[in-house]
Structure formats: C-alpha cells, structure tokens
Amino acid sequence: MPDISTLAILSIALPWAGAVLIWLVRDRQPQLQHALAVVFALAGAAAALAMIPLRSEVNVLDFPLGSAFGQVTFLPDGLAVFLAVVATTIGCLAVVFSVDYMKGEKQLGRYYAYVLFFIGSMVGLVLSSNLLLIFVFWEITALCSYALISFYNDDPKAVAAGIKALIITQVGGIGLLAGALFLYAYQGNYDVPTFLAGADRLPPNVLALMAFGFLVAAAAKSAQFPFQTWLPDAMEAPTPVSALIHAATMVNAGVYLLARFYPAFEAVPNWKLAVVSIGAVTALMAAVMALVSNDLKRVLAYSTVSQLGYMVYAIGAGGIFASQFHLLSHAVFKALLFLSAGAVIHAVHTRDMREMGGLGKQMPLVKVVMIIGGLALAGIPVLNGFWSKELVLEAGHEGGPLWAWLFMLVGAGLTALYTLRFLSMVFYGEPRSGQHVHDAGPAMKVALVPLALGTLTTWLLAGSFGHFLGKALPEGHDVESTGALLLQIVTAPTTFVALAVVALGLAAWWQRARLAGLAHSLRGIGTMASNSFGFEAINRAVVSVTEASAESLRTTHNGVLNWNVMAILVGLVVVLVILALGGA
Amino acid sequence: MFDLLIVAAMLGCAFQAVRGTRLLIAALWLAGASALTAIMMFRLGAPEVAVIELSVGAGLVTVLFVFAINIAGEEPPVTLRSLVPAPLAWIVALCAVGLGAAMALPNLRVESSLVQADKFATVVWEHRSLDILLQVVLIVGGVLAVLGLLAGGRADARKESQ
Amino acid sequence: MMSLSLPLMAAVAVLGLLGIGLLGLLVTRNLIKVVVGMQILVKGALLALLLAGRLSGQVQTGQTLALTVIVADTIVSVVALALAVQVRRQFGTLDLQALSTLRR
Numbered sequence: 001m002p003d004i005s006t007l008a009i010l011s012i013a014l015p016w017a018g019a020v021l022i023w024l025v026r027d028r029q030p031q032l033q034h035a036l037a038v039v040f041a042l043a044g045a046a047a048a049l050a051m052i053p054l055r056s057e058v059n060v061l062d063f064p065l066g067s068a069f070g071q072v073t074f075l076p077d078g079l080a081v082f083l084a085v086v087a088t089t090i091g092c093l094a095v096v097f098s099v100d101y102m103k104g105e106k107q108l109g110r111y112y113a114y115v116l117f118f119i120g121s122m123v124g125l126v127l128s129s130n131l132l133l134i135f136v137f138w139e140i141t142a143l144c145s146y147a148l149i150s151f152y153n154d155d156p157k158a159v160a161a162g163i164k165a166l167i168i169t170q171v172g173g174i175g176l177l178a179g180a181l182f183l184y185a186y187q188g189n190y191d192v193p194t195f196l197a198g199a200d201r202l203p204p205n206v207l208a209l210m211a212f213g214f215l216v217a218a219a220a221k222s223a224q225f226p227f228q229t230w231l232p233d234a235m236e237a238p239t240p241v242s243a244l245i246h247a248a249t250m251v252n253a254g255v256y257l258l259a260r261f262y263p264a265f266e267a268v269p270n271w272k273l274a275v276v277s278i279g280a281v282t283a284l285m286a287a288v289m290a291l292v293s294n295d296l297k298r299v300l301a302y303s304t305v306s307q308l309g310y311m312v313y314a315i316g317a318g319g320i321f322a323s324q325f326h327l328l329s330h331a332v333f334k335a336l337l338f339l340s341a342g343a344v345i346h347a348v349h350t351r352d353m354r355e356m357g358g359l360g361k362q363m364p365l366v367k368v369v370m371i372i373g374g375l376a377l378a379g380i381p382v383l384n385g386f387w388s389k390e391l392v393l394e395a396g397h398e399g400g401p402l403w404a405w406l407f408m409l410v411g412a413g414l415t416a417l418y419t420l421r422f423l424s425m426v427f428y429g430e431p432r433s434g435q436h437v438h439d440a441g442p443a444m445k446v447a448l449v450p451l452a453l454g455t456l457t458t459w460l461l462a463g464s465f466g467h468f469l470g471k472a473l474p475e476g477h478d479v480e481s482t483g484a485l486l487l488q489i490v491t492a493p494t495t496f497v498a499l500a501v502v503a504l505g506l507a508a509w510w511q512r513a514r515l516a517g518l519a520h521s522l523r524g525i526g527t528m529a530s531n532s533f534g535f536e537a538i539n540r541a542v543v544s545v546t547e548a549s550a551e552s553l554r555t556t557h558n559g560v561l562n563w564n565v566m567a568i569l570v571g572l573v574v575v576l577v578i579l580a581l582g583g584a
Numbered sequence: 585m586f587d588l589l590i591v592a593a594m595l596g597c598a599f600q601a602v603r604g605t606r607l608l609i610a611a612l613w614l615a616g617a618s619a620l621t622a623i624m625m626f627r628l629g630a631p632e633v634a635v636i637e638l639s640v641g642a643g644l645v646t647v648l649f650v651f652a653i654n655i656a657g658e659e660p661p662v663t664l665r666s667l668v669p670a671p672l673a674w675i676v677a678l679c680a681v682g683l684g685a686a687m688a689l690p691n692l693r694v695e696s697s698l699v700q701a702d703k704f705a706t707v708v709w710e711h712r713s714l715d716i717l718l719q720v721v722l723i724v725g726g727v728l729a730v731l732g733l734l735a736g737g738r739a740d741a742r743k744e745s746q
Numbered sequence: 747m748m749s750l751s752l753p754l755m756a757a758v759a760v761l762g763l764l765g766i767g768l769l770g771l772l773v774t775r776n777l778i779k780v781v782v783g784m785q786i787l788v789k790g791a792l793l794a795l796l797l798a799g800r801l802s803g804q805v806q807t808g809q810t811l812a813l814t815v816i817v818a819d820t821i822v823s824v825v826a827l828a829l830a831v832q833v834r835r836q837f838g839t840l841d842l843q844a845l846s847t848l849r850r
Contacts, residue, residue: 637816
C-alpha cells in the first residue's frame with residue numbers, strides 16, 4: 001500500500017501524464033484517445049479514493065524549492081481529500097460521458113488533454129498547503145477553463161466567453177496573489193497550517209487585507225456577486241466541461257478557499273457579514289435570472305451561481321459543515337443535471353428550451369435521472385439537496401442576519417419554481433421540433449446512473465462526512481452521527497418554513513395561469529433580469545474605459561529608441577531621488 | 585595626478601566619440617577611450633583584464649567597427665537634429681550622474697582590508713567555471729548569429745541581383 | 747583626505763563614462779553610434795566592477811566578472827554591428843527615425 005504522499009502525487013501526476021500522452025497520440029486515433037482519457041481519469045480517481053483512509057492532519061512531503069518559493073507541501077486532510085475525490089470522480093464520469101458526447105469531434109487531443117490537465121491541477125489546488133503553490137494551481141485551473149470554454153475556437157462567441165472568464169478570474173487571482181505575498185512578508189513562508197494555527201500574530205490590518213483579498217478571489221472564481229457574469233457565458237463550452245469545471249469542481253475552489261481560511265479570518269471585523277451578504281445577494285439574484293432564461297444551459301449556470309451563493313452564505317454564517325455538505329450534494333446533482341442536459345442537447349442540437357418539449361418519450365432514462373437531479377436542486381425531501389439546503393438555512397438562521405435568511409428563503413422558493421419550469425419545458429408538453437431525436441449513448445448512460453444513485457443516497461453519509469472533515473472544521477463544530485443530524489434537520493422549525501416556501505414555489509408553477517396578472521406586473525424585474533441586472537453594461541463600460549486609456553497611452557510608445565532610453569533614464573532618476581530621500 | 589590626467593583624457597575621448605558626426609572618427613575616438621580604460625584597469629590592479637580589454641576592446645572591436653562602417657557605407661555627414669531635444673538630454677543625463685555621484689562618492693571607503701590570496705587564473709578556472717561555460721556559449725552563439733546574418737544578407741543580395 | 751586618490755578618480759571615471767554613454771544614446775540617430783554609446787556605457791560598468799572588487803577586498807572576483815562582461819559586450823557589439831549592416835542593406839538607411847515602424 002503506497003503512503004499518502006505518493007498517492008497525493010499520483011492523483012495529480014496520473015491525469016497530467018494522461019494529458020501528455022493523449023496529446024502525443026495526435027488526432028489520428030480517436031478511439032485510442034478516448035480509451036486513454038478514460039483509463040487515466042479512472043487511475044486518478046482511484047489514487048484519490050485510496051487517500052480517504054490515509055488522510056493526515058499534518059503536512060506530508062517536503063520538497064524544497066529554494067528560499068523564494070518555500071517547500072512543496074501537501075496537506076491531505078479531510079477537506080482536501082474530499083474535494084480531490086469530488087474532482088477526480090466527477091472528472092472521471094465527465095470523461096466517460098465525453099466518449100459519446102464528443103464522438104466524431106475534431107481535435108479530441110486538445111479537448112482531453114485540457115480536461116485531464118484540469119483534473120490534475122484541481123487536485124493540486126486542494127491538496128497544496130503552500131499558498132504560492134495554491135495560487136499556481138489556481139491559475140492553471142483558470143487557464144484550462146479558458147481553453148475549454150473556447151474549445152470551439154471558430155465560434156467568436158465561445159472565444160469571447162473564454163476571454164471574459166479568464167480576465168474576470170484573473171481579477172480574483174490578484175487578490176489571492178496579494179494575500180500570498182502578504183503572508184510571505186509577515187510570516188516568512190507560505191505555509192498554510194502555520195498561518196491557520198496563529199493568524200493573530202499578523203497585524204490586524206494586514207489580516208483584514210488578506211481576508212478581503214481572498215474574498216475577491218473566491219467571488220471571482222465561484223462567480224459570486226459582482227463577478228457572476230462570466231459563468232453563464234462559459235456555457236459555450238462542451239457540456240461535459242460545463243458539468244465538470246463550471247458546476248462541480250473549479251467553481252467550488254472559491255468556496256474551498258473561504259472554508260479553508262475561515263478560522264483565520266473569522267475575527268476580522270465585517271468579514272463574515274461581507275461573505276453572508278455576497279452569498280445572499282448572489283443566491284437571490286441568480287435565481288431570478290434563472291427564471292427568465294430560455295437557454296437550458298444558461299438556466300443551469302444561473303442555478304449553479306445561485307447554489308454557490310448558498311455555500312458562500314453558509315460559510316459567512318459559520319456553517320462550514322453545512323457549506324461543504326451542500327457542496328457535496330450540489331456537485332453530484334448539478335453534474336447529473338448538466339450531463340443529462342448535455343444528453344438532451346446532443347439529441348436535439350439546440351440549447352433553446354422553447355424548441356424542446358415532449359422529449360420524455362424518446363429518452364426515458366435521461367428524463368428520470370434529470371428529474372431526480374431537478375428535485376434535488378429544488379430541495380424536495382429525501383434527496384440529497386433537501387438535507388444540505390436545510391442545513392445551510394439552519395446555519396444561516398443561527399449565525400447570519402435575518403434579512404439574508406429571508407433572501408435565502410425566497411431564493412429556495414424561486415429555485416423550486418425555475419426547476420419545474422425547465423423540467424416541464426424540456427420533457428413535457430407537445431414536441432416542438434420535428435427533427436429525429438435519438439436516445440443517449442451507452443457511455444452517457446454509464447456516466448449518468450452513478451450520479452443519479454449518488455443524488456438519491458449521499459445524504460446518508462452526512463455523519464461520517466462530518467467525521468471525515470474532522471479538524472478541517474473550526475472548533476466546536478462536532479458533528480453527530482447521521483441519524484442525530486437528520487433528526488435535528490427534521491425537527492428544526494426552519495425546515496418547515498423552508499419546505500413551505502418550496503411548496504409555494506411549486507404551487508406557483510402549478511397555478512401559473514392564474515398568476516398571470518402577477519407575472520405581468522413583475523415583468524419589469526424580468527426584463528432587468530434578462531439584462532443581467534445591468535452587470536453586462538458595467539462590464540462593457542470597464543472594457544471600453546480600458547481600451548480608451550490604452551489607446552491614449554499609445555503616444556508614449558512611438559518606437560523611437562532615443563525616447564525609450566529617455567524613459568529608462570527618467571525612471572533611474574526617480575529611483576535615485578527616492579533612494580536619496582529615503583536615505584536622508 | 586597621473587590618474588587625473590588619464591581620467592580626463594578618457595572622458596574627453598568618450599565625449600568626442602559620442603559627439604562626432606563621422607562614424608569612422610567616432611570609432612577611432614572610441615578606441616582611444618578603450619585604451620585609456622585599459623590603463624585605468626592596470627592602475628586598479630587588474631593587469632590581466634587590462635590586457636584583454638586592450639586587445640579586445642581597443643583592438644578587435646575597433647576593427648569590427650571599421651569593417652562594419654566600410655560595408656554599411658558612411659552616411660552623408662549632414663547633421664540630423666536629434667529626436668530628443670539636446671538640452672533636455674543634457675539635463676536628464678547630468679541629473680542621473682549628479683545624483684549617483686552625490687550618493688556614491690561620500691560613501692567611498694578607500695582602504696581595502698581583505699585581499700584575496702588566490703591568483704587570478706585560479707579564480708577564473710576553479711571558482712568561476714560556470715562563467716567560463718557561459719562565455720563559451722556566448723561566443724558560439726554570437727559567431728552563429730553573425731554568420732547567419734551575413735549569409736542571409738548574401739542570399740538576399742543574390743535575389744536582388746537576379 | 748581622499749583628494750585625487752585612485753578610487754576617487756576611478757569613481758569619477760565610472761560616473762563620467764556612464765553619463766557620456768547615456769547622453770550618446772539619447773542624442774544619436776545613427777544605429778552604429780548607438781553601439782558606440784553602448785560600448786562607452788559598458789566601459790563604465792567594467793571600471794565599476796573592478797573598483798567594487800577592490801573596495802570590498804575581492805579583487806579577483808571583480809576581475810573575473812569584468813572578464814565575463816567583456817566577452818558578453820563584445821558579442822553584443824558584433825551582433826549589433828552585423829545587424830546594422832543588414833539594416834543598411836535592406837532599408838538603405840541607419841536613421842532611427844526612418845527605421846521606426848511603430849507609428850500612429
């Protein structure tokens with residue numbers, strides 16, 4: 001049995017090795033590429049799963065990189081191993097799904113290489129305990145996300161969406177890098193466990209800067225307010241990529257970052273309030289936008305943004321366990337929803353839900369699993385989404401302000417409403433497109449069934465999951481057994497309030513004809529929502545200001561050597577003056 | 585006193601090399617400055633480096649300059665107005681040098697207590713062997729670059745003549 | 747106390763050569779004269795290295811570094827001159843203003 005550090009390296013290196021191999025195979029042998037991708041994704045998942053019993057609460061592997069970069073260290077504790085397992089297993093299922101979905105596509109090598117590269121670096125991101133290394137992996141995942149969003153690089157929309165995602169996540173990357181450099185400046189190394197053990201040694205203002213820098217990083221990565229606009233556009237990516245990167249793994253990196261550093265930043269004034277506010281505003285706003293979109297994948301993207309808002313909200317309210325439990329549920333049911341949406345889109349060749357309908361008869365399995373996923377998303381009892389969402393709401397009720405809790409309740413109702421809306425638009429009603437619809441392929445079904453089973457059962461793991469996270473949770477967060485936890489959820493009054501709101505949402509869809517008048521009076525909000533509440537306009541304004549200033553700065557680049565030397569010399573004079581004044 | 589004369593002559597040569605309009609003359613002034621630099625190096629206690637500077641800096645490079653100027657051809661000696669206004673250039677250069685002088689000169693410690701016992705050759709071959717490797721790589725790279733440039737030029741010239 | 751001593755003169759030479767070299771780079775419009783200016787700058791750097799070696803008591807280290815700089819500088823000059831020759835052949839001029847293609 002290999003030891004934990006070997007496994008940690010393997011779970012990063014195996015997918016990366018697969019990426020290189022697939023790239024070397026070239027695109028002449030697509031069958032070999034499919035096979036290699038599945039094999040290496042499976043091997044990575046096996047390595048990550050083998051880490052479960054061996055997890056450690058201290059750093060493993062000490063590989064010096066010189067004084068400037070510190071040691072390469074991994075901290076495979078419960079939180080890290082949990083996310084590594086999520087990344088590799090869902091990555092593995094997405095790769096299996098891709099065997100059918102990407103059949104016959106050109107440039108498979110590029111596709112699989114980036115997917116596997118992503119899986120490896122996501123594992124590296126969660127396992128590393130060197131903050132600089134975390135930043136490096138963070139940026140690699142952003143790069144893979146960009147490359148895969150723009151996979152269909154002859155489509156200008158896809159390229160624009162990729163660049164948008166890259167730039168917005170870079171803004172967050174700056175926050176993370178600044179935090180890492182602050183840590184190095186005041187602690188002398190990048191070691192995360194040392195930092196978490198004694199965060200109060202840092203000056204309070206520096207700690208606050210780090211805390212809000214990380215919050216910006218997390219908001220950009222997890223598509224939270226005000227950076228949420230990139231995720232819906234990212235739906236130009238192939239659907240398995242959307243399921244893997246933009247629903248189940250990479251967007252969770254922000255939530256992971258907040259959860260990991262929660263013990264250090266908890267005491268920073270207003271930080272928790274800021275986290276709660278961002279989560280609540282995002283969850284509600286994205287739910288409204290999901291209600292008015294007609295593009296199946298965009299609905300799911302908005303819903304992802306909204307559910308990530310729930311996780312961020314839970315962290316701000318102090319419910320780390322609730323947040324991570326919801327992360328687990330969401331990763332499973334959202335990957336299921338995306339993959340089944342992929343099967344639907346692959347069958348009808350459109351993403352517009354107005355052209356779907358009545359698809360239930362042609363693809364019965366997809367219909368069943370997608371309804372399971374949808375009900376979990378809506379928070380219907382006994383599915384995993386119900387338990388984790390109730391846990392989030394309960395944590396928020398205890399630890400967060402009342403207005404935010406009300407936001408989340410309304411959000412839960414809206415979630416039920418938009419879930420029913422897209423399910424019925426896709427599977428019920430009259431078939432609206434006359435074209436021939438073929439059922440999902442065998443590899444697709446192989447990927448969908450385990451996720452559906454997971455959606456039905458992962459809530460049974462609640463107690464052992466809490467035990468598993470162990471010391472990664474802050475003090476006083478002891479989690480009881482599954483039974484006690486479930487009993488606590490069932491008996492909590494908030495559960496019934498939330499269930500009532502969800503039922504209200506369902507009823508609103510049922511009685512939508514009678515509510516037409518109300519819907520009409522709310523049309524203004526709908527229009528605003530389909531214009532993404534003006535955030536696109538803000539984005540455009542930022543872009544045009546940047547371009548205008550770049551254009552006006554061009555005069556300084558006249559390409560004449562003398563003036564360039566002049567600029568260098570003036571810079572030298574300025575530095576000398578500063579030195580002279582500082583020395584005096 | 586001797587040092588003062590050398591430095592004055594060196595700076596004069598350098599200034600003439602920069603100021604002159606004819607390239608050939610500038611190259612010759614540069615050779616003069618280089619030779620005087622070599623003497624200064626000798627005075628600073630580095631005879632080996634001084635010899636190399638004299639042969640390479642004053643010799644080889646000057647030859648190359650003359651060679652290049654011959655091939656490229658002298659520009660017509662009309663004085664083009666400089667792109668950066670001359671007074672501005674003077675002010676900025678003087679500022680930089682003046683600031684440097686104001687910061688460096690008062691801190692100049694004259695005495696040198698520790699003197700390395702090793703010989704120059706020992707230090708070069710044994711302690712700085714990485715530098716030697718680097719130099720070899722540089723020389724090979726430079727020769728290849730020049731060969732490539734000149735060969736490309738000949739090919740283009742042939743194309744033009746056809 | 748240190749009037750006209752050798753280190754002082756060397757320091758003056760360093761500063762003077764650097765200043766003249768920079769001035770040359772600022773005012774010249776000829777590509778070959780740019781190389782001349784660079785040569786003068788490097789001579790100042792060489793003297794500075796030797797001086798620093800002497801002041802810090804590591805004479806030989808300063809000298810070996812100076813040796814490396816001489817090699818690197820010679821290579822740079824040779825390649826730059828070859829480039830200048832090619833530029834003259836291809837564009838018919840050595841004037842920096844005429845050669846600049848980055849225009850608005």
